[in-house]
Amino acid sequence: MMLKVMICFLAFIFFNCKLKPDSLFLQQDQIQITQPRLEATNQLIDSIAYLTASLKLEGTKIYYTTNGESPSENSNLYTSPIKVINPGTYKFKAYHPDWKESDIVEKVFYKKGIPIDSIIWHSNASDRYKGVGSLTLNNNKKGTVDFKDTQWLGFDTIAHATLQLKIESFVKSITIGYLSDPGSWIFPPAHITVKTSVDGNNFKKLSINLQSIDGISAPSLKHVDIPIGEDIKYVQVEVKNVSSIPDWHEGKGNKAWLFMDEWVLNY
């Protein structure tokens, strides 16, 4: 009898081990957990901001880095809101004993820039995505990855404006913040021209081209820094994206959206 039970037991183990990999059902180690949710009190800091990370799934641990490296289980363990004093990139990743680890999610903190006195628009934001008024680009509030967030200004391919400072100041660079969400027909800039001036008449011009994208990627917040390094009072910025949506995209041939938020004049 004992022998029979033993044989049954071993047969069961053998049978089950063989069967398991071919289970009819999805296995836990095939599925990723989602990225932690990040919330910051403020992303343009002049004193302190607080950064909270969470993922309400029992057993999850969140790790993070502040030096730009990819987090691992050897990085800092997140336990409570992080006090952010210095600008930089905070990267997070969630781990769980049963599921596959999450993708990395990051939050970038910028130094608060020189206040912009006025913005004169030469191209108009769409009525549907017109932000929260004329200072949307310089109100120290960043748009989120949701394009319906009211902090975004959405343009039909060109965003063109002149920024004026109260007094002539040294500007090290300008940071142009934008949204990349090709799945929602929102494309990154292709070409940016920055013209700077002391008197508003004579402008010095700098142009840059950005690398185009070649496929759908998740919505993400991006920025580009353009060096200036001079005392100036006026900055004219013209941002253009692709003239029409490329062939690989379902919207090919149509106009793409261009979404802007927070242009920061760094000193």
Add this chain to the structure above:
Amino acid sequence: MSRRIFLKQSSCASLGILLSPLYSNAFSFCDNKDVIIGHNSHQYKVNMNWGNLDPLKTPVKDCHEMVQDSKGRIVLLTNHTKNNIIIYDKSGKLLETWGTQFPGGHGLTLCKENGEDFLLITDYERHQIIKTTIDGKVIFEIDYPKETGKYNAKEEFKPTETTVLENGDFYVADGYGNQYILHYNHKGELLNIFGGRGTGESQFLNAHGICYDNRDKNNPSILISAREMNILKRFSLDGNYMSSIDIPGALICRPVIHKDHIYFAVLKSKKAPNSDSGFLLIMDNNNQVVSCPGATAPTYNNSNLEELYQTIRLFQYPHDVCIDEDENVYVAQWNSGNTYPIKLTRV
């Protein structure tokens, strides 16, 4: 005894369940775990291979909706015009296909008349509601309700869903169009129109789904999802607003009533870092959320539901659910790489 309870009892009694914890400790090299999703009373294992077909022969684009017919077959509506309707048995075996004329095939509802099955299909590209027999013969087509004066052109009418009463009356939600709810008699004659686009109590942003709720036999009503607003609204049969249920964070598709629970596919989470952030949601007979397969456990704080969001990347964009008599759930997904439905087995 239902099949589900029988299976549970018989498997609990089997040697397998009794030994399995022991075995998984001792033999950790084969400790793969079946995914179990959901909370409380409604938990499921996941079969991703259910209903997979040869995409060259029987392709799908968006899998929009599913219903179970009187014979127990699972009927899927896709907007692929090679085979708009795909009919499976419950094991996922292909039984038949038909339909090539529904480029915007979106809403699928079963109605039974004198023991015979019919389908109501909404097509937002044809701007029509089409009634067919279960094997695809067209009974009638309804165009946009010009006589109401609420529409300037047929293009403004993009119906997403229908629901049918016992007497054959049916309601249509114009979820991608002007957001009106239309009430027709069984012959397709318009009786009433209400709703419309807006953020007022009796208005909608994305009136995506509609469902006749007769769980309370004395007070039947109509449930309508305002997907963009993350709200489920209740109206009387004559079109008066009654109440709302907030479902923070959840872009709910149509309500599906099975026994005394309401099931939803949630297209995506409101503020997710990834856009393919859908999950499922189940409410009990008191309209309390009891389970969210693929998402955070539902918790109430002073009777306010806390924001729900996807926690595991299993579903992409679930668009509809269909529940069979064994309490298993079939999930149709939109925009999810031309994938076939997923079957969840209740545990």
